[in-house]
Structures are given as structure tokens and as C-alpha cells.
Amino acid sequence: MSYNPEIPRTRYDNYGDREWTRLTKDGPGELLYQVHLDILQRYTKPTDTVLEIGAGSGRYTKDLVTMCSELTVADLSSHQIEFNQSKMQELSLADRIKAYHVLDVLDMSVFEDASFDTVVCIGGVINYLLDKETDGIRELLRVLKPDGILILGSMSFIGASMYYLDGIRYEKDQFGIEATKWIMNTGIQDEEHYPVPSKHYVHMMRSAELDALFAQFPVNILERSSAGLYTQAGDAALANARGDQEFWKLIVEQEIAFTKLPGTLDCGMNLIYVVRKL
Structure with a gap:
């Protein structure tokens, strides 16, 4: 299946405030937030010019803008950009954002080569690109300065398949065992093999696939991390744990x-x- 930007654009245009609340409303969301925040804090310097692409509603924007000297914010969804702007206004941070852009990660021609010290692309932008993943990495690295840092996030297939195993078994009854084998082997939820009603077509990735993507480019991988590890304990266990401060x-x-x-x-x-551009 080829990349279709209308799929993620429509999804996040209709997402409402869920993108803002999903990282704080429960244990699984908070775990994801805390691991990503720790990495952002360790690799973002006060003198950095930063691009946050796929910024969504601004859950990390509000943190990044306090860590760097200059932050540019971009997303494919105009609704998420508007929501982000309103949140930064509400938090009295709007005047610290250099610019907002509605754009596709595959075409960031509004930015010159080597424009940023750090590029942050977390939350799964790469998962929607399907056959354009290599092009997406190339464009992210193009706008990054030599020795600059790219922080890239991806939905993890193996972790997700463990957490959502009962749902995968349910979908086996809808689509058949061959479709289940397809998603287990590839991590790709596409229209041909796995036509979910939500039309949420993505490539949930394995670390070996990210390794192979970055092997095509002059980069040095500084850190590999999972996030949401304790999510595997289950929602009830996390809710109980969260109740004990x-x-x-x-x-x-x-x-x-x-x-x-x-x-x-x-x-x-x-x-x-986390990779450094050579």
C-alpha cells in the first residue's frame, strides 16, 4: 500500500482534544510521556534551534519550548496546529514559538538544508509513511545541521501485539488467519490485507527495521529506547500502581x-x- 497523507490528516483533524489528553489521562500514557520527556531533556540544549514535526496538540511542545533557544512547530493536520497554538496561548508560551507550519514530512521545502540543530519527530509520524519511509528519513536529515540530533519515535509492533493480543485474535475472525499472519510478519496494517473499519493504515515497526532504515544514511545511532514497557502489566495493575504516589x-x-x-x-x-547526522 502506498503512502496516502489524507489518512493521517483526516484521522488527526478529527481527533479533537484526545491528542492533548492521551499522555496524562492514564498510566500507559504517562509512561510514554515520561520516557520521551527524559530523552528530550537529555539531548536538547539551551542554545539549540529545534524543529518539532508531527507536533500534534502540543503535549511536548510546551516542554521543548522551555529547553531550546528557538522552536519551530509543524504538523500535517491543520486542526492539531490550531489546537497547539491555542494551548500555547493558554500557557503563555505562544510568543516563544518562532513559527507554525502545516506540512507533510516528505516535503519540508519551506526549510533550507541544515536549518536545525535538533529535529524531533515522535509519536509515530514514520509509521504512516509506508513505502515512503526512506524518503521521510532523508527529508528529516536534510533539514538537520551536520552533527545535529534527530529524535525519532515509532509505534512498536511487538509491544503493541502483546498488549492488543485479544484484539488481534478478534480480528482474525473478521479477516482470517492469513491476514493475521500478514500483520504478525510485517507489522503492516493495510487496506489489502487488514482492512480495519477505522482505516488506520500504518506500519508498526521492529527495531531491526529502524536499524535498516538508518543504515542507509550517514548517521551515528546514539541511543535506542523502548517506551511504555510497564504497559504490559495491564491497565488495572497500572491504575492501582498510579494510585500509590x-x-x-x-x-x-x-x-x-x-x-x-x-x-x-x-x-x-x-x-x-536518537541519531547524530554525520
């Missing part, structure tokens, strides 16, 4: 530590790669 603080600390271990890389809900 002292215990939850410890779980978040361990989540951040354990997601850096090689053996946990594909077991979380997200993958995060």
Missing part, C-alpha cells in the same frame, strides 16, 4: 531505566531512536 514514582524511574536495556527494546509500545 510513592510506588508510582518508583515505577516511572524504573520504566526510564529499563527501557534502555537491549532486551526490552521491542517490548514497549513505542520505539525511540
Whole structure:
């Protein structure tokens, strides 16, 4: 299946405020948020010019804008950009954003080559690109300065398949075992093999696939991380843990530590790669 920008654009144009609340409303969301935030804090310098592409409603925008000297914000969805702007206005941060852009990651021609010290592309932008994944990485690296940092997030197939296993079995009854084998083998939820009613067509990735993508480019991988590892404990267990403030603080600390271990890389809900452009 070829990349169709209308699929993610329509999805996030209709997403309402869910993109703002999903990282705070429950344990799984908070785990994702805390791991990503830890990485952003460790790799973003106060002197950096930063591009946040796929910024959504601004959950990380509000943090990034306080970490760097200059932040440019972009997203495919005009609705998410409008929501982001309103949130930054509400938080008295709007005047610290250099510019907002509605654009596709495959065409960032509004920016010159080597424009940014850091490019942040988390939340799964890469998963929607399907046959254009290599083009997406090329464009992200084009706008990055030599020695600049790219922080790239991706939905993780193995972690998601463990968490949503019962749903996959249910969908086997709808689409058949061959479709189930397809998604297990490829991580690709597409119109031909896996026509879900939501039309949420994506490539949920394995770390080996991200390794192969970056191997095509002159980069040095500085860090590989999972995120949402403790999500595998289940919603009820996380809700109980979150109700105990002292215990939850410890779980978040361990989540951040354990997601850096090689053996946990594909077991979380997200993958995060930090690479330096050579």
C-alpha cells in the first residue's frame, strides 16, 4: 500500500482534544510521556534551534519550548496546529514559538538544508509513511545541521501485539488467519490485507527495521529506547500502581531505566531512536 497523507490528516483533524489528553489521562500514557520527556531533556540544549514535526496538540511542545533557544512547530493536520497554538496561548508560551507550519514530512521545502540543530519527530509520524519511509528519513536529515540530533519515535509492533493480543485474535475472525499472519510478519496494517473499519493504515515497526532504515544514511545511532514497557502489566495493575504516589514514582524511574536495556527494546509500545547526522 502506498503512502496516502489524507489518512493521517483526516484521522488527526478529527481527533479533537484526545491528542492533548492521551499522555496524562492514564498510566500507559504517562509512561510514554515520561520516557520521551527524559530523552528530550537529555539531548536538547539551551542554545539549540529545534524543529518539532508531527507536533500534534502540543503535549511536548510546551516542554521543548522551555529547553531550546528557538522552536519551530509543524504538523500535517491543520486542526492539531490550531489546537497547539491555542494551548500555547493558554500557557503563555505562544510568543516563544518562532513559527507554525502545516506540512507533510516528505516535503519540508519551506526549510533550507541544515536549518536545525535538533529535529524531533515522535509519536509515530514514520509509521504512516509506508513505502515512503526512506524518503521521510532523508527529508528529516536534510533539514538537520551536520552533527545535529534527530529524535525519532515509532509505534512498536511487538509491544503493541502483546498488549492488543485479544484484539488481534478478534480480528482474525473478521479477516482470517492469513491476514493475521500478514500483520504478525510485517507489522503492516493495510487496506489489502487488514482492512480495519477505522482505516488506520500504518506500519508498526521492529527495531531491526529502524536499524535498516538508518543504515542507509550517514548517521551515528546514539541511543535506542523502548517506551511504555510497564504497559504490559495491564491497565488495572497500572491504575492501582498510579494510585500509590510513592510506588508510582518508583515505577516511572524504573520504566526510564529499563527501557534502555537491549532486551526490552521491542517490548514497549513505542520505539525511540536518537541519531547524530554525520
